[in-house]
Amino acid sequence: MEAKRIRVGIIGASPDRGWAARAHIPALLALPDYELTAVGTSRPESARAAAQRFGTAHAFTDARRLAEHPDVDLVAITVKVPAHAGLVEAALAAGKHVYCEWPLARTSEEARALVTSARDTRLHHAVGLQARYAPAIAYARDLVATGRIGRVVSATVYAARGKGAGERIPAWAAYTLDRDNGAGLLEVAGGHTLDAVQYVLGGFSALSAELSVQRPGYTVAETGETVEATSPDHLMLNATLTGGGVVSAHIHDAKATEARTRLEISGTEGDLALVSTGPGGPAGIQIGGLRLFDGSEGTYRELTVPDRYHPAPGVAPDAEGFNVARLYAGLASDIRTGSHTVPDFGAGLRLHRLLDAIRRSAGTGTRQLLDGQAESAASGARTDQG
Numbered sequence: 001m002e003a004k005r006i007r008v009g010i011i012g013a014s015p016d017r018g019w020a021a022r023a024h025i026p027a028l029l030a031l032p033d034y035e036l037t038a039v040g041t042s043r044p045e046s047a048r049a050a051a052q053r054f055g056t057a058h059a060f061t062d063a064r065r066l067a068e069h070p071d072v073d074l075v076a077i078t079v080k081v082p083a084h085a086g087l088v089e090a091a092l093a094a095g096k097h098v099y100c101e102w103p104l105a106r107t108s109e110e111a112r113a114l115v116t117s118a119r120d121t122r123l124h125h126a127v128g129l130q131a132r133y134a135p136a137i138a139y140a141r142d143l144v145a146t147g148r149i150g151r152v153v154s155a156t157v158y159a160a161r162g163k164g165a166g167e168r169i170p171a172w173a174a175y176t177l178d179r180d181n182g183a184g185l186l187e188v189a190g191g192h193t194l195d196a197v198q199y200v201l202g203g204f205s206a207l208s209a210e211l212s213v214q215r216p217g218y219t220v221a222e223t224g225e226t227v228e229a230t231s232p233d234h235l236m237l238n239a240t241l242t243g244g245g246v247v248s249a250h251i252h253d254a255k256a257t258e259a260r261t262r263l264e265i266s267g268t269e270g271d272l273a274l275v276s277t278g279p280g281g282p283a284g285i286q287i288g289g290l291r292l293f294d295g296s297e298g299t300y301r302e303l304t305v306p307d308r309y310h311p312a313p314g315v316a317p318d319a320e321g322f323n324v325a326r327l328y329a330g331l332a333s334d335i336r337t338g339s340h341t342v343p344d345f346g347a348g349l350r351l352h353r354l355l356d357a358i359r360r361s362a363g364t365g366t367r368q369l370l371d372g373q374a375e376s377a378a379s380g381a382r383t384d385q386g
């Protein structure tokens with residue numbers, strides 16, 4: 001007997017643009033485990049247009065009504081970050097599984113509250129850290145774990161997006177320039193990139209960081225309004241891995257030319273390199289295609305990623321939604337079997353705490369130990385031994 005499809009309602013399903021239309025909906029329509037039954041937007045006319053375009057039975061402007069509808073089993077949240085916490089709480093209160101885009105919340109305090117709310121339920125929850133599902137990243141993680149390059153001694157990360165490269169920015173993106181909205185370079189590009197680095201190499205035990213705003217103002221393209229940028233567009237990070245290796249990372253927004261990502265990993269017996277490719281490359285490690293290279297024989301040669309790392313029925317490997325589709329496939333398996341394999345709200349909270357440590361280091365000039373202690377960046381001596 002064929003298993004009943006998991007019925008999904010998407011909050012933030014604009015009919016003509018946005019991440020839901022570009023990635024979530026193509027993934028859901030392609031995966032046999034899912035049925036898209038409801039869409040929600042802020043305006044009746046756009047909700048009706050989205051329902052017509054995507055073939056859903058229900059259209060909503062009230063997110064709580066969407067979450068409470070009996071034809072919805074899973075709520076996907078793809079709106080601006082400041083609204084995430086309230087919408088996740090509404091979905092959990094309605095007894096529905098939740099997929100929330102990253103960043104999970106505006107602050108770690110909000111994320112912690114969501115973890116608490118979800119803890120005592122039997123519901124499954126996922127956060128959109130889909131870079132883990134890029135085939136090259138999954139394969140690199142396994143190669144590192146099995147000792148292909150020996151012990152990891154260092155990694156160098158360069159991740160640059162073209163977002164904000166000009167003096168004008170579209171109205172929908174202007175909110176990311178305000179650091180209080182939790183949707184800027186540190187949270188989005190930084191969160192996705194550093195989560196992928198830790199997924200491949202293991203967690204950080206200590207770090208020091210600098211944040212800066214190199215482009216302090218923009219003009220909103222549609223209105224001509226001048227907007228101040230308070231959200232950093234550069235992150236410089238030095239970190240120590242729990243396994244003892246060291247990591248250097250430069251994450252850069254508003255790159256005028258050749259936005260790209262490269263993660264180079266050096267081990268005692270060889271090297272690996274993950275390099276962005278294709279039209280999604282400038283968008284970030286979580287979206288663009290990646291190629292994997294092996295430098296163990298003295299010069300880099302491309303590795304073919306085995307077919308077992310590629311399954312995402314009906315979604316092309318170079319599509320924006322490919323990694324999203326793989327995450328959704330994992331979530332469907334978790335819901336059906338009771339397993340917990342996808343990045344959940346706990347993973348989201350841990351990443352929020354890492355970003356907090358980066359902010360503290362940048363703000364105080366102290367090296368942060370990720371057990372909550374800090375040490376002087378200049379001397380290495382602890383400054384808050386308690």
